[in-house]
Amino acid sequence: MVSVEWRNGVVRFIDQTKLPHEEVYVETSDYRVVGEAIRKLQIRGAPAIGVAAAYGLVLVAHASSVTTMQELSEEFYSAINYFSQTRPTAVNLFGALERVRRTFDLNARAEIPDIRRYLLNEAKMMQEEDADACRKIGEFGAGLIQIPSSILTHCNTGALATTGSGTAQSVITTAAKQGNVLRVFADETRPLFQGSRLTAWELLRAGIDVTVITDGTAGLLMQNREVDLVIVGADRIAANGDTANKIGTYVLAVLARQHGVPFYVAAPTTTIDFKSRNGRNIPIEERDPRDVTHIGNLRIAAEGVGVFAPAFDVTPNEFIHGIVTEVGVLRPPFVKSIAALRTDGGAPDGNQPAVPRGQRA
Numbered sequence: 001m002v003s004v005e006w007r008n009g010v011v012r013f014i015d016q017t018k019l020p021h022e023e024v025y026v027e028t029s030d031y032r033v034v035g036e037a038i039r040k041l042q043i044r045g046a047p048a049i050g051v052a053a054a055y056g057l058v059l060v061a062h063a064s065s066v067t068t069m070q071e072l073s074e075e076f077y078s079a080i081n082y083f084s085q086t087r088p089t090a091v092n093l094f095g096a097l098e099r100v101r102r103t104f105d106l107n108a109r110a111e112i113p114d115i116r117r118y119l120l121n122e123a124k125m126m127q128e129e130d131a132d133a134c135r136k137i138g139e140f141g142a143g144l145i146q147i148p149s150s151i152l153t154h155c156n157t158g159a160l161a162t163t164g165s166g167t168a169q170s171v172i173t174t175a176a177k178q179g180n181v182l183r184v185f186a187d188e189t190r191p192l193f194q195g196s197r198l199t200a201w202e203l204l205r206a207g208i209d210v211t212v213i214t215d216g217t218a219g220l221l222m223q224n225r226e227v228d229l230v231i232v233g234a235d236r237i238a239a240n241g242d243t244a245n246k247i248g249t250y251v252l253a254v255l256a257r258q259h260g261v262p263f264y265v266a267a268p269t270t271t272i273d274f275k276s277r278n279g280r281n282i283p284i285e286e287r288d289p290r291d292v293t294h295i296g297n298l299r300i301a302a303e304g305v306g307v308f309a310p311a312f313d314v315t316p317n318e319f320i321h322g323i324v325t326e327v328g329v330l331r332p333p334f335v336k337s338i339a340a341l342r343t344d345g346g347a348p349d350g351n352q353p354a355v356p357r358g359q360r361a
């Protein structure tokens with residue numbers, strides 16, 4: 001299963017809002033359908049959003065009937081503006097838009113059929129790079145789990161959220177293949193249930209022992225020493241390592257520190273926002289109150305209640321033991337390990353184990 005791809009001249013994606021009950025694929029040549037899918041979380045997860053937006057821009061050039069580059073440029077820039085307003089937090093979206101825009105501008109004198117080809121090649125390359133990063137994240141992350149361990153995760157960071165094997169979930173599936181995963185606790189992840197609907201579905205299909213818990217259960221499990229390691233994904237990592245991820249992640253990080261459980265983030269370097277000095281600069285998406293007051297079409301909160309529905313929170317860097325990337329595991333102080341990525345491509349230490357507390361092997 002590939003969450004989003006280019007197939008026979010159209011964008012094809014799995015509608016994640018229908019899972020786990022129905023596996024429905026959408027095929028479209030309309031970039032607005034891709035944009036709406038991102039907005040409505042039919043396509044979700046930071047890396048998948050980035051690749052989807054890149055393919056969306058390819059559609060603009062492919063579907064357009066204009067005859068001059070000037071006209072195409074107007075349509076193209078207006079589509080960039082449209083995509084940039086779909087979801088504000090996942091930085092992969094903005095990185096992808098910028099990368100495709102650069103390809104467009106660098107070829108401003110090319111013929112339209114050539115431009116179409118160049119843009120498609122760029123988007124496909126981004127998909128391949130993402131898949132490759134997922135594989136490497138899995139390998140580096142699995143190196144942290146050297147004895148059979150119980151792992152807790154939040155939201156969904158699997159193949160659905162990327163165009164490869166996932167981020168935190170790639171670590172889990174790789175460690176499982178090495179015999180080092182006893183069980184996974186998947187937070188249901190209110191309000192949209194990415195954990196119970198998506199993570200549990202993916203892990204079950206991978207043959208991994210998965211237990212769904214309500215978000216509030218993590219504290220009890222840690223108190224009972226049932227969690228050896230927490231690993232989550234990221235939507236945007238600031239230059240100092242502060243990490244925006246699905247709402248509820250910060251609570252987990254605080255609990256993990258309180259109980260001496262290692263807390264890791266796994267993300268490709270495309271999720272690092274070098275321009276955000278710290279987490280305070282990260283824009284946090286607020287969702288429709290309906291996400292909280294309703295489950296599907298069923299109202300569960302009384303009419304008239306107030307709702308606060310941020311989609312993400314920011315975990316300060318001091319709670320994070322390491323950030324697993326495709327170039328290795330970044331260690332604190334993150335200001336230094338992240339800055340090093342810009343200068344020398346980074347050669348962080350990927351082999352230092354987390355030394356899970358669990359001794360039940």
Ligand code: MRU
Binds near residue numbers: 154168311
């Ligand atoms: O609102 P979502 O479902 O797009 O939020 C997704 C997350 O928070 C993921 O943890 C993050 O994007 C990492 S996905 C590899």
